[in-house]
Structures are given as structure tokens and as C-alpha cells.
Amino acid sequence: MIETGTDVIASHIVWDWNGTLLNDNDAVLAAVNDVCAGFGRPALTLEQWREVYMRPVLKCYEQVLARTFTAAEWAEVDRLYHQRYDQLFSTCALAEGAVDLLKAWRDSGRTQSLLSMWFHNQLVPAVADFGLDDLFQRVDGLRSEVGGDSKAEHLAQHIEAQGLNPASVVLIGDVVDDALAAAEVGTGCILVTTGVMSRTSLVSTGAPVADSLTAALALLPTRSR
Incomplete structure (x- = not known):
């Protein structure tokens, strides 16, 4: 189980993008299967x-490719992967x-930011x-040319750049790495099942798990950090 918080109520949300705010599962799967085809592996569901x-x-x-x-x-x-994903991005919609x-959240007087492992020059x-x-x-x-690494260092830099106390922050994301990054940096974390990771994997982190963004935010007022 991952320890993901302290006893401070969150005043700032760091949102994940792919699979959290953006519903891009179909594009992701198509891109993954282009990789599989390129290396002679049958398509995945x-x-x-x-x-x-x-x-x-x-x-x-x-x-996957053994x-x-x-x-x-x-x-x-x-x-x-990114060649196919970029072709399909226009078909994606917000969650x-x-x-x-x-x-x-903004109108309540609290703050929020966005941190993604998708390329910065496309994200913005x-x-x-x-x-x-x-x-x-x-x-x-992501500002590097090749992605796929852990989010922890990026989260630490993202929080520092805003002058935030990590204990006042909650990260909302859709993969185990979000919980791992939050635990390493000292923020809270809520995971949603809307992305590319199984509920079983998400629950195994010990972080709260919700089935929608609405349900995730509903956890915040009653959840001490």
C-alpha cells in the first residue's frame, strides 16, 4: 500500500490529462496495436x-512483445505509437x-494545474x-523527445515551479504511477478508472479510487490529507 497524504485539506489539484481529463482510450489502443503490428504481435483488447x-x-x-x-x-x-495517436487525436473528447x-473548482477560489506525460508542444x-x-x-x-518514464520527478518540478506546499496538493490521475509519484513527492492522490489501467491495479496502491471525475471530486471535502 502506498502512503499518499497528510492531514491537510487539499487546496490545489494537479490534473492528469490522458485517460483522466481526456477520454482517449480508443486512440491509445489503436496506437498500441500499431506498435504490436510493427513487431509482429496480434492486436490487444x-x-x-x-x-x-x-x-x-x-x-x-x-x-507484451516478449x-x-x-x-x-x-x-x-x-x-x-505517437504517429497513430496523433492521427486519431481529433476524435478524442473531454471526459x-x-x-x-x-x-x-476554479470558481470556488481554489487552484489547479495540469501535468501530463504527453509532449508539451502538443499538449499546450x-x-x-x-x-x-x-x-x-x-x-x-513532457519536454524530452521520447516518453514513457516515471512521473515523480516531473511532479516535483511542477509543484516547485508554482511555489506550492505538496501537502496542500492532490493529484488526480488514472494509473499506478500517479500514486507512486504522489507518494514520492508528498501530495495526496485520487485515481480514476477511466483510463488504461485495471481497477485491481489502482486499488492495490491504497489510494482512493473513483469511477468518474465527479466521484473523484466528491471524495475531496471529506478526505483529510
């Missing part, structure tokens, strides 16, 4: 992908109720296209 998904994502693909990767091969995995929930315009940029006091994506 969403449930199969949820059962094996982990970070660092390299380990996940090594398990091989280890050279640096060049891992770069090819990343290329195949149900996301805009109203974000506005309500996407957030603007969805009309969300004025709802966050900071938006950070």
Missing part, C-alpha cells in the same frame, strides 16, 4: 492492455463533466483548443 499497463512503459512493451529493446528499437516504438468540474495547443487554458495556473507536458 482494451482490457488486455489495462491488465499489462505499467510505467516505465518500456517494461510494459517488453512484456523482447528487450535497443535504444533504436524503443525510439521506433515511440514513433509508431464527461470535465469542463463544469474544472470551472467549479490541445488544451487551448478545448478552451481550458484559462482554467489552469500552469500546464506542463
Whole structure:
């Protein structure tokens, strides 16, 4: 079980993007299956992908494709995945109720920001296209050329850049790595089942688990951190 909080009520939410605020599961699965095809593996179902998904994502693909990767091969995995994902991004929609929930949190006088492991130069315009940029006091994506690593260091930098006390922050995300990052940095964490990880895996962290963003936010007023 992961220890994910202290006894302070959260005044700032760090939102995850993919699978949390953005419903992109269909695009993710299509992109994963392009990788599988590129390495001669049959396609996966969403449930199969949820059962094996982990970070660092390299380990996940090594398990799925039953091989280890050279640096060049891992770069090819990343290329195949993002080529297909980018093609399908326009078909993705925000999670149900996301805009109203974000506005309500902002209008309550509390603050929020967005931290994603998706590439920063794509994340920022996407957030603007969805009309969300004025709802966050900071938006950070991945600034390296190849993704897939842990979120912890990025979360620490994201919080420090805003001058926040980690004990006043709760991270809302959809994968085990969100809980691991929160525990390492000292923030709270609530996980949602709307993304690419099984409920069993999420529950195993010890973090609260909700089936929607509305349910996740409903945990905050009664949950001490």
C-alpha cells in the first residue's frame, strides 16, 4: 500500500490529462496495436492492455512483445505509437463533466494545474483548443523527445515551479504511477478508472479510487490529507 497524504485539506489539484481529463482510450489502443503490428504481435483488447499497463512503459512493451529493446528499437516504438495517436487525436473528447468540474473548482477560489506525460508542444495547443487554458495556473507536458518514464520527478518540478506546499496538493490521475509519484513527492492522490489501467491495479496502491471525475471530486471535502 502506498502512503499518499497528510492531514491537510487539499487546496490545489494537479490534473492528469490522458485517460483522466481526456477520454482517449480508443486512440491509445489503436496506437498500441500499431506498435504490436510493427513487431509482429496480434492486436490487444482494451482490457488486455489495462491488465499489462505499467510505467516505465518500456517494461510494459517488453512484456507484451516478449523482447528487450535497443535504444533504436524503443525510439521506433515511440514513433509508431505517437504517429497513430496523433492521427486519431481529433476524435478524442473531454471526459464527461470535465469542463463544469474544472470551472467549479476554479470558481470556488481554489487552484489547479495540469501535468501530463504527453509532449508539451502538443499538449499546450490541445488544451487551448478545448478552451481550458484559462482554467489552469500552469500546464506542463513532457519536454524530452521520447516518453514513457516515471512521473515523480516531473511532479516535483511542477509543484516547485508554482511555489506550492505538496501537502496542500492532490493529484488526480488514472494509473499506478500517479500514486507512486504522489507518494514520492508528498501530495495526496485520487485515481480514476477511466483510463488504461485495471481497477485491481489502482486499488492495490491504497489510494482512493473513483469511477468518474465527479466521484473523484466528491471524495475531496471529506478526505483529510
